[in-house]
Amino acid sequence: MSQWVRAVAVDDIKEGGAKSFAYSDKRIALFRTARGVFATDNRCPHQGYALVRGDVRDGELTCAWHNWKFDLPTGGCRFGGENIRSYPVQVRDGQVYLDVADPPAEVIRPELFASLNAAMDDLDVGRLARDALRLQRIGTPLSDVVREGVRYAAPRAEYGWDHSLATLTDCLRMSQFFTESLRALPVIQGLSVAAEDQVRRPARQRPDPVDPVAGYGSVDAALLAYPELVDAERAEEAEALLRGLIAAGVPAPVLRHMLLTAVTDHFLAYGHSMIFVQKAFELLDGIGWQEADTVLSPLVPEMVLGTRYDKLPYMRRFLRAWQGAEPELTALAAGLPGAGVQAGGGFDQAGFRRALTDGSPEEAMTALAGALRAGTAVAALIDATGLAAAERLARFDIELDLDDTNECGWLDVTHTLTYLNALRWAWSADPSPEVLRGLFHAAWFVQWTGQFDDRDPGRDHGRPRPHQTEDAAQLHRAIIRRDPEAAVALVDGYTGPRAELERSLMQAAAEDHSTAPIMVAHVVKTARAAVDESRALGETPQSAAPIAAAARFLASPKRERFVYQSTLDAISTLRGVPRPDAEQVRP
Numbered sequence: 001m002s003q004w005v006r007a008v009a010v011d012d013i014k015e016g017g018a019k020s021f022a023y024s025d026k027r028i029a030l031f032r033t034a035r036g037v038f039a040t041d042n043r044c045p046h047q048g049y050a051l052v053r054g055d056v057r058d059g060e061l062t063c064a065w066h067n068w069k070f071d072l073p074t075g076g077c078r079f080g081g082e083n084i085r086s087y088p089v090q091v092r093d094g095q096v097y098l099d100v101a102d103p104p105a106e107v108i109r110p111e112l113f114a115s116l117n118a119a120m121d122d123l124d125v126g127r128l129a130r131d132a133l134r135l136q137r138i139g140t141p142l143s144d145v146v147r148e149g150v151r152y153a154a155p156r157a158e159y160g161w162d163h164s165l166a167t168l169t170d171c172l173r174m175s176q177f178f179t180e181s182l183r184a185l186p187v188i189q190g191l192s193v194a195a196e197d198q199v200r201r202p203a204r205q206r207p208d209p210v211d212p213v214a215g216y217g218s219v220d221a222a223l224l225a226y227p228e229l230v231d232a233e234r235a236e237e238a239e240a241l242l243r244g245l246i247a248a249g250v251p252a253p254v255l256r257h258m259l260l261t262a263v264t265d266h267f268l269a270y271g272h273s274m275i276f277v278q279k280a281f282e283l284l285d286g287i288g289w290q291e292a293d294t295v296l297s298p299l300v301p302e303m304v305l306g307t308r309y310d311k312l313p314y315m316r317r318f319l320r321a322w323q324g325a326e327p328e329l330t331a332l333a334a335g336l337p338g339a340g341v342q343a344g345g346g347f348d349q350a351g352f353r354r355a356l357t358d359g360s361p362e363e364a365m366t367a368l369a370g371a372l373r374a375g376t377a378v379a380a381l382i383d384a385t386g387l388a389a390a391e392r393l394a395r396f397d398i399e400l401d402l403d404d405t406n407e408c409g410w411l412d413v414t415h416t417l418t419y420l421n422a423l424r425w426a427w428s429a430d431p432s433p434e435v436l437r438g439l440f441h442a443a444w445f446v447q448w449t450g451q452f453d454d455r456d457p458g459r460d461h462g463r464p465r466p467h468q469t470e471d472a473a474q475l476h477r478a479i480i481r482r483d484p485e486a487a488v489a490l491v492d493g494y495t496g497p498r499a500e501l502e503r504s505l506m507q508a509a510a511e512d513h514s515t516a517p518i519m520v521a522h523v524v525k526t527a528r529a530a531v532d533e534s535r536a537l538g539e540t541p542q543s544a545a546p547i548a549a550a551a552r553f554l555a556s557p558k559r560e561r562f563v564y565q566s567t568l569d570a571i572s573t574l575r576g577v578p579r580p581d582a583e584q585v586r587p
């Protein structure tokens with residue numbers, strides 16, 4: 001419906017001149033030309049300068065600041081990156097009238113989604129932000145905006161699931177920590193990571209779905225075949241089967257168990273495969289199961305191509321210890337739900353954590369196996385392993401990350417927390433023997449990453465003295481000014497509501513100024529996992545430890561470009577020097 005309003009008298013604009021006009025929240029530029037009066041947005045979409053100062057020639061408006069050009073009657077962009085809105089104009093009785101009615105949401109929404117896609121293709125973050133906010137403003141749920149990002153990113157993900165999809169998942173969940181327009185901030189952060197990761201990539205070729213009954217005899221047989229296909233690296237067959245199972249309507253929990261079985265057959269891709277399964281199902285919770293084929297099928301190449309860390313020297317000692325106990329543990333886990341549900345009496349949580357953070361591979365393995373044998377609840381062991389992972393982040397040697405002469409860095413240890421958080425999700429959804437294997441991987445992970453602890457005798461390794469405060473915003477400020485000591489001290493000394501502290505951490509994560517998309521992805525992922533872990537620990541004195549751990553990571557200066565390190569690697573490679581085949585990178 002039209003909404004005509006009187007703007008100005010025609011004579012208020014001199015021939016060939018322009019005038020600005022405001023109506024409600026609209027800022028409009030009026031141009032009087034030989035062909036009549038025209039009205040457009042006054043804000044240039046490029047950097048927001050006033051278009052009323054622009055030049056008009058032959059029906060073309062040129063922004064005075066950086067020369068973007070627009071067709072004056074329609075607002076179509078002729079040079080630059082985005083159209084502007086033009087308003088219908090009528091001149092009656094010497095007065096200029098404008099139709100300021102906004103088009104119905106259902107009319108402009110498809111245009112905005114098309115524009116959002118174009119912005120992702122151009123890696124134009126400014127336009128991404130504007131389109132996401134315009135969509136939000138016309139009442140589009142942010143989950144719909146993320147769904148569009150997923151439809152853009154998932155088919156282009158060259159090797160399947162990657163950080164772009166994980167970040168979109170985390171960012172959708174993070175939006176709950178913000179209010180009003182800023183709710184879109186994490187979503188825009190997620191879209192920008194997705195755009196940067198996938199920009200202008202062609203869609204990955206996918207195999208057609210295979211009917212599970214026709215191809216494997218029955219759905220049950222097909223479900224059993226899937227992990228074997230992954231193990232044998234038969235990616236095409238595995239993906240065709242997964243797509244067929246989805247098309248056949250196999251329920252989500254059944255597919256989830258099948259995927260979790262495949263990802264715990266090995267310690268896959270430094271834990272990423274488990275993390276990505278968690279994110280994929282969370283994403284589908286957010287954007288709807290109808291996207292299952294789009295979201296789940298890229299899991300297959302990622303898990304097929306993922307490194308089997310359990311086949312590398314890294315895990316050798318731990319696996320030797322595990323092999324001895326595995327049959328008993330399998331039997332123990334197979335007795336579920338009886339085993340592992342009730343907490344065993346006398347669980348020495350501190351001793352267990354110490355075995356993981358300071359013990360040998362054998363001691364870590366023995367501590368976990370012993371606790372299970374004693375009937376300790378798996379959930380209690382997940383809590384304790386999560387705290388040990390948080391301790392690992394608290395001890396990480398920050399200098400190591402900044403040293404180009406090694407390949408170790410923050411991301412080697414942040415995954416202990418994010419993997420554990422994925423395992424917690426997996427166990428809560430599917431308390432099965434297959435998922436229980438993931439707890440052994442988690443215990444190994446925490447133990448193994450002890451090599452990255454700060455052990456320099458010349459430095460003071462004590463935890464900073466708690467800084468007592470009720471002002472959660474101080475944590476955000478400490479992170480933004482890159483002060484890890486202050487960040488940890490503030491979390492340790494914080495006495496206000498926990499929700500405020502979580503929000504402060506999330507705000508810092510959503511605003512993160514890292515340049516590399518992979519770093520933004522891990523900042524977001526670690527912050528989100530820390531909040532989940534903290535909440536899972538409930539009202540206990542230790543429950544802020546995961547937040548302190550993530551805050552330390554967020555606040556630390558981090559290496560993001562690896563040109564010098566790659567050059568050093570290349571020199572070694574060209575000299576024919578292989579890396580040492582050691583179980584530990586650092587002695």
Ligand code: FES
Nearest residue numbers: 044046047063066
């Ligand atoms: S602000 Fe208009 S072109 Fe830059």
